[in-house]
Amino acid sequence: MSIRAWIRRARRALLATGAAGLLTAGVLAGTATTSQAATQEPCDIYASGGTPCVAAHSTTRALYAAYNGPLYQVRRASDSATKDIGLLSAGGYADAAAQDSFCTGTSCVITVIYDQSGKGNNLTQAPKGQFPGPAAGGNDNLAPAAAEPITVGGHKAYGVFVGPGTGYRDNSTNGIATGDQPEGMYAVLDGTHYNGNCCFDYGNAEIDNRDDGDGTMEAIYFGNIKVWGYGAGKGAWVMADMENNLFSGQNTGYNAGDPTVSHRFLTATLKGQPNHWAMRAGNAQTGGLSTYYDGVRPTGYATMKKQGAIVLGIGGDNSNGASGTFYEGVMTSGYPTAATEDAVQANITSVAYTAPAASTALTPGSRISLRATTACCTSDYIKHDDSDEYAEIANVTSSSSSTTKADATWIVRAGLSDSSCVSFESANNSGAYLRHYAYRLRLNANDGTSTFAQDATFCPQPGNSGQGFSFRSDNFTARYLRHYAFNVYIGQNGLSSNSFDSMSSFGDDSTWMVASPWS
Numbered sequence: 001m002s003i004r005a006w007i008r009r010a011r012r013a014l015l016a017t018g019a020a021g022l023l024t025a026g027v028l029a030g031t032a033t034t035s036q037a038a039t040q041e042p043c044d045i046y047a048s049g050g051t052p053c054v055a056a057h058s059t060t061r062a063l064y065a066a067y068n069g070p071l072y073q074v075r076r077a078s079d080s081a082t083k084d085i086g087l088l089s090a091g092g093y094a095d096a097a098a099q100d101s102f103c104t105g106t107s108c109v110i111t112v113i114y115d116q117s118g119k120g121n122n123l124t125q126a127p128k129g130q131f132p133g134p135a136a137g138g139n140d141n142l143a144p145a146a147a148e149p150i151t152v153g154g155h156k157a158y159g160v161f162v163g164p165g166t167g168y169r170d171n172s173t174n175g176i177a178t179g180d181q182p183e184g185m186y187a188v189l190d191g192t193h194y195n196g197n198c199c200f201d202y203g204n205a206e207i208d209n210r211d212d213g214d215g216t217m218e219a220i221y222f223g224n225i226k227v228w229g230y231g232a233g234k235g236a237w238v239m240a241d242m243e244n245n246l247f248s249g250q251n252t253g254y255n256a257g258d259p260t261v262s263h264r265f266l267t268a269t270l271k272g273q274p275n276h277w278a279m280r281a282g283n284a285q286t287g288g289l290s291t292y293y294d295g296v297r298p299t300g301y302a303t304m305k306k307q308g309a310i311v312l313g314i315g316g317d318n319s320n321g322a323s324g325t326f327y328e329g330v331m332t333s334g335y336p337t338a339a340t341e342d343a344v345q346a347n348i349t350s351v352a353y354t355a356p357a358a359s360t361a362l363t364p365g366s367r368i369s370l371r372a373t374t375a376c377c378t379s380d381y382i383k384h385d386d387s388d389e390y391a392e393i394a395n396v397t398s399s400s401s402s403t404t405k406a407d408a409t410w411i412v413r414a415g416l417s418d419s420s421c422v423s424f425e426s427a428n429n430s431g432a433y434l435r436h437y438a439y440r441l442r443l444n445a446n447d448g449t450s451t452f453a454q455d456a457t458f459c460p461q462p463g464n465s466g467q468g469f470s471f472r473s474d475n476f477t478a479r480y481l482r483h484y485a486f487n488v489y490i491g492q493n494g495l496s497s498n499s500f501d502s503m504s505s506f507g508d509d510s511t512w513m514v515a516s517p518w519s
Contacts (some may be wrong), residue, residue, distance in 0.1 A: 011243065041067075041091060049336055058161055061094060062116065070084035071087065076107070096149075116446065127226030141163070141165045150356065151354040160328045164321055169309060176308040180305075182273035184331070184334070188328045189282050192477075194322075200223050210316075215300070218240065219240070220270045221240065224237065231260065279293045317501065320495075368517055370512045371515045373513055380483075384442075390440060390456070394486070396518055400518070413433075439479070473490045479491060482500065482509045
């Protein structure tokens with residue numbers, strides 16, 4: 001076959017997989033094998049394995065070597081204008097600077113996550129289902145666009161940060177498996193952001209937003225809920241949501257083969273075919289995939305009834321109490337081989353997903369004060385109350401007493417339960433830390449227990465209002481340091497009868513400026 005004929009055949013194959021336009025200069029130089037390998041991205045790899053992508057979603061990078069369209073769309077709060085966020089170059093990484101520029105001085109949410117496969121399977125705001133969402137009309141919330149900054153391929157990007165009440169969906173898809181048709185999928189997730197609520201999923205779901213019975217879903221789940229299936233250790237676990245059950249193995253309940261995972265970046269895979277399914281996972285930064293289950297379907301699920309919708313962050317019935325962070329994922333036509341999944345994992349680890357370094361303002365050992373940012377309270381700081389153990393926000397000025405200034409000063413420590421996060425030790429009560437108990441912040445002496453360590457550890461995030469920092473609880477990952485009625489809590493954005501979980505002013509109330517220490 002001539003070189004020109006080979007190129008024409010390759011072009012036709014790429015058109016069929018949604019990666020039109022990929023030509024490698026190395027072909028003309030006689031280096032076809034080397035050049036092709038260097039330019040393959042996950043969906044190119046799946047296509048080479050005979051199981052092409054039928055949906056490809058990412059806010060961080062292109063999943064085809066030739067893709068040069070938008071990754072996602074954001075909407076800003078100040079004027080409701082929208083902007084598509086694309087790539088720095090074809091087959092490359094997200095243009096995060098375009099988002100930063102567009103959202104300067106205000107906040108943005110992610111309104112669309114585009115499908116790169118060419119089949120139009122875009123993810124948008126999930127509508128009301130069997131479980132309503134907290135947004136207007138019972139819809140789910142949209143994810144804040146700047147809540148999960150990371151680096152991939154050496155470039156800044158943002159993930160999709162899902163808190164309770166947040167969800168995306170597409171009920172009118174093209175090419176997604178239905179019935180008992182074979183399919184595969186993977187997702188790259190934040191392995192440290194999860195909770196025990198239902199259900200942080202990515203994958204195949206019902207088209208009517210309702211629970212339609214056993215086998216009407218096939219989706220990757222990540223979290224530590226134990227109502228249905230669960231694995232070894234305390235969790236979180238990768239499991240399969242097949243509707244009416246989360247499976248960690250062949251049967252419901254405990255399965256020792258499904259380990260607790262806590263990789264900062266996690267690759268999770270799931271695939272199914274008639275009376276057979278498999279689940280694999282691994283560290284998205286290094287190494288390969290481990291097989292957690294590979295065998296027959298559970299009883300009652302031998303013949304699946306998949307409907308072909310796509311969900312992200314929610315269950316098939318719009319159960320929306322879960323937390324998690326999504327970076328990229330695909331769904332395929334056909335049952336991928338382990339070799340294909342291994343090649344995709346190698347591609348994922350090669351792009352070097354990296355969490356941002358801690359701010360120098362939060363360097364362990366530094367002394368700081370934490371100032372509120374809500375319009376009512378911009379002269380108020382977190383301090384401990386000398387009359388009791390509780391934390392509060394109060395006005396502190398240069399004329400305040402030396403005791404008040406010291407009460408509002410904190411020493412940053414490496415997180416007692418996670419050194420990538422922080423803990424706050426009192427500047428004038430050595431050995432005492434800010435910790436939550438019954439959701440309220442108080443100053444207590446460190447008793448050395450693992451519970452105290454988790455209660456006193458907070459993970460810095462970009463501010464929920466678009467400035468400063470927000471501090472996520474290490475063990476209640478949907479909750480942030482938040483002031484309400486001048487007291488300080490770990491609060492979440494709605495979905496609770498607690499007054500301190502009010503959605504009103506949540507972004508501002510949970511955002512703090514790191515200020516110079518008062519003492």
